[in-house]
Amino acid sequence: MLFNSLTFVVFFVVVVTAYWSIHSWTARKNLLVTASYIFYGAWNPPFAALLFSTTAMDFWLGRQIAKAKGSSRRAWLVASVCMNLSMLGFFKYGNFLLENFQWLLARIGIIYHPPHLDILLPVGISFYTFHSLSYTLDIYRGVLQPTRSLRDFILAVSFFPQLVAGPIVRAGDFLPQLVRPPALRIGQFMWGLLLMTLGLFEKIVLADTMLAGSADRIFGYAGPLVALDSWLGVIAFGSQIFFDFAGYSTCAIGAALCLGFHLKDNFRFPYAAIGFSDFWRRWHISLSTFLRDYLYIPLGGNRVGWTRAAINLVIVMFLGGLWHGAAWTFVVWGLLHGFYLVIEHASRALVGEQAWTDNFAVKLLLGFVTYGAVCLAWVFFRASDFTIATRMLRGMFGGYPHGDAILATREILQIGIVTFFMMLAHWSLRETNVETAVTRLPRWVVTAAWALMACAIILTQGSSNAFIYFQF
Amino acid sequence: MPSSTSNFKRILRLPRLFFRTPTEAESVHGGPPLEFERPIPQIPWRGMTVVVVLVVIGAALAWEFYCRSIGYGPTLNDNEDLWTITRQRVRPESVVIIGDSRGWFDLDLDELQKGLGIRPVQLAMGGGCGYPVLADLADDKTFHGTIICSFVPRLFFAPPGTPPMERGEKAVRRSHTQTPAQQASQYIAMPLEERVAPRLPPYFGTLDRERRARMIEQCARPGSELQKRIQQIWLPLFTPPPPPSYVPKDVFMAKMKDAIETRFRDTVRAVEKLRARGGKIVFVRLPVSGGLKALEDQTTPRKQTWDPLLQGTRAPGIYFEDFPELASFNCPEWSHLSAGDSVEFSKRLVPHLRAALGM
Structure with missing residues (x-):
């Protein structure tokens, strides 16, 4: 079920009404579990069984980890990690691994034709696997006790606002919220609705209507493009993916608030980041902190030597890239970000904290360098193969001075205006957040913006395009 | 925090x-x-x-x-989910209309039902290529009914990757992958679209739940502004695009020729597959008028498109110009019949369909 679909509107109204009408907290939680499984099963009912089985296994493994002593604790954790990652590996990377195995064999002269596995990727598997995995990892780390309630754990993993495209909510952040029933607060409820409006506006109006067409046309064009069109295509995609994914996260946070639950921010104005560490503190925060806590730090983090820390960064970003999709283009995207982070760490080590870097103009410059490098990496994220990526990069750096210019003036204006206002908003709010901004803005501005966003959503009549992150 | x-x-x-x-x-x-x-x-x-x-x-x-106030009214949006719901109505013996928007506007389901004794299922698509649907029905082992295929050469022979082909492919793909949520959304949307959701331009026809399209009165009125506006939409759409600048012209033309020959071969294969199961197909060239007819006759002449298609597939065909009672209709906006004319046209078409299908 997509947030930007009529089915979800009806579903949400029914669930919210029933949820707040029921007095019993147990019954409310049961309702949320049922609703979450309907939400998920509405894509493909059999996959709900897969979701349940991984959840039930992790619930049981969590208890085993807590009970076990010594090396068997580690063995139970390994079982949980293997179970989750093999599930992810089979559904998401099965064909990718086979194809690469075939390629490798061909290099040494062995011709092997593996059967193409007709595997349907369960929607959101990358997200709910991480929701579930965080539980056993945290129990092993000793920061979480296993819950006694299977129902509560099922809800923590499958809570429908976050289930299929994040944010990646750790069981440790969600389970404590299931202890006591939240009270219905009108401000919280309305703020949730406003966030949902904002998220849908970002997705339907900005990402789908204003930007997706231009980005698709540029990346789908088979010929050489002039530098302006190439850059505009990449910039359009950079803005599109932000509005698409941040829009989903904002909707998820809003929907959870309407039900009395609190999810953390997943985006914090990332295009105003100064440097790449800062970018990853602002972009897909739930994934970057997951990788930091469960991968980077266990690998030694930055407590080890400089070289080892750099290797750790690259490994983390390599896997982060692969998490996004079973393709080498995603790996290159991840490695590029790993490379950026290494360069940044090296620069910091060389230059240190200089007073001149605290200057606004320097920050702005560094911010734009960061944005430019992030856009460069988006080329690999969006291109479906390296031929397209190479052509795009060549176009961006003036490789086709007599290439084609295919964007109409209207499209150029759309990309320019939307991206300009997005950057303005990110830089204005980079030290604060939406809540503060809304509190400080005149009431009529907030009211008008809310109404305008709602009207724009209705009038553009979104065509229910799936969110980009669903495929991950 | x-x-x-x-x-x-x-x-x-x-x-x-x-x-x-x-x-x-x-x-x-x-x-x-x-x-x-x-x-x-x-x-x-x-x-x-x-x-x-x-x-x-x-x-x-x-x-x-x-x-x-500017003449717009409610109508269903023609999307993949509506198409899929209609596709699910196809039974083994069904009569199915496939092809482009002329099949939508020009064929009246009530008249065809009266004449053929079975109500057809409307699977034609606005601006769509009929081939993906033909291939899908040919691959459907349960289907051994009758296909009425509206044929507009520029759309039927649209190469892979072009919008007409993608439209057909997307619809077929959705029919195999539609989720319960997508289906539910369509059922929730329809009552709304039928009442309060005016379409964005160009609006010149309405679509009902059976996907029967009817031209609105304002467009059918002789000399109306809307009619002239719609006429001007067709000309660029049906004009062959220039070869892309990055491909030499002869290479491009060879690629196009190859794509068309492949489509001929694939169509023949699909028709044979259908026929082997006892299914039937009839190709129909529906009326076209004015500047658009001149353009189609010039860029996709009958001898290079229609005739080889019938020869290759050995399927019957009805070309509107071959029969005075079918050729006498005028398309107000050059491409489709008015709602009223479509009823009369369908009535006159029935005997030809019966003859072609041996009914």
């Missing part, structure tokens, strides 16, 4: 649980303390919400009135 938490403490009324340690009951999960709750802006929510709801209702009503 971000470092701005302390600012929030001053600006906002913080929820009660903000910084406290967990109670005994909460340590059932033994998790970290409930140190995170989202701050909620403290603004007059009730008043603002009322204003927003009133403004949105007012704006939606104003838009509806505006659209109706």
Whole structure:
């Protein structure tokens, strides 16, 4: 079920009404579990069984980890990690691994034709696997006790606002919220609705209507493009993916608030980041902190030597890239970000904290360098193969001075205006957040913006395009 | 929490649980303390919400009135989900209409039902290529009914990757992968679209739940502004695009020729597959008028498109110009018949269909 679909509107109204009408907290939680499984099963009912089985296994493994002593604790954790990652590996990377195995064999002269596995990727598997995995990892780390309630754990993993495209909510952040029933607060409820409006506006109006067409046309064009069109295509995609994914996260946070639950921010104005560490503190925060806590730090983090820390960064970003999709283009995207982070760490080590870097103009410059490098990496994220990526990069750096210019003036204006206002908003709010901004803005501005966003959503009549992150 | 938490403490009324340690009951999960709750802006929510709801209702009503004042009306959106729901109505013996929008506008289901004794299922698509649907029906082992295929050469022979082909492929793909949520959304959307959702331009026809399209009166009226506007839409759409600058012209032309030959071969294969199961197909060239007819005759002449298609597939065909009673119709906007004419046209078409299909 997509947030930007009529089915979800009806579903949400029914669930919210029933949820707040029921007095019993147990019954409310049961309702949320049922609703979450309907939400998920509405894509493909059999996959709900897969979701349940991984959840039930992790619930049981969590208890085993807590009970076990010594090396068997580690063995139970390994079982949980293997179970989750093999599930992810089979559904998401099965064909990718086979194809690469075939390629490798061909290099040494062995011709092997593996059967193409007709595997349907369960929607959101990358997200709910991480929701579930965080539980056993945290129990092993000793920061979480296993819950006694299977129902509560099922809800923590499958809570429908976050289930299929994040944010990646750790069981440790969600389970404590299931202890006591939240009270219905009108401000919280309305703020949730406003966030949902904002998220849908970002997705339907900005990402789908204003930007997706231009980005698709540029990346789908088979010929050489002039530098302006190439850059505009990449910039359009950079803005599109932000509005698409941040829009989903904002909707998820809003929907959870309407039900009395609190999810953390997943985006914090990332295009105003100064440097790449800062970018990853602002972009897909739930994934970057997951990788930091469960991968980077266990690998030694930055407590080890400089070289080892750099290797750790690259490994983390390599896997982060692969998490996004079973393709080498995603790996290159991840490695590029790993490379950026290494360069940044090296620069910091060389230059240190200089007073001149605290200057606004320097920050702005560094911010734009960061944005430019992030856009460069988006080329690999969006291109479906390296031929397209190479052509795009060549176009961006003036490789086709007599290439084609295919964007109409209207499209150029759309990309320019939307991206300009997005950057303005990110830089204005980079030290604060939406809540503060809304509190400080005149009431009529907030009211008008809310109404305008709602009207724009209705009038553009979104065509229910799936969110980009669903495929991950 | 971000470092701005302390600012929030001053600006906002913080929820009660903000910084406290967990109670005994909460340590059932033994998790970290409930140190995170989202701050909620403290603004007059009730008043603002009322204003927003009133403004949105007012704006939606104003838009509806505006659209109706310029001649727009409610109609279903033709999307993959509506197509899929219609595709699910196909039974082994069904009569199915496939092809392009001329099959939509020009063929009246009631008249065809009267004449053929079975109500056809409308699977034609606006601006769509009929081949993906033909291939899908040919691959459907349960289907051994009859296909009426509307044939517009530029659309039927559209190469892979072009919008007409993609439209057909997307619809077929959706029919194999439609989720319960997508189906539910379509059923929820239809009553709304039938009442309050005017389409964005160009609006010149309405579509019902059986996907029968009817031209609106304003477009059928001789010499109307809308009619002239729609006529001008067809010409660029049906004009062959220039070869892309990055491909030499001869290479491009060879590629196009190859794509068309491949489509011929694939069509023949699909028809044979269908016929082997006892299925039937009849190709129909529906009326076209004015400047668009001249353009189609010039760029996709009958001898190079229609004739080889019938020869290759050994299928019967009905070309409107071959029969005076079918050739006498005029398409108001050059490409489709008016709603009234489509009924009469279908009535006259029935005997030809019966003869072609040996009924």
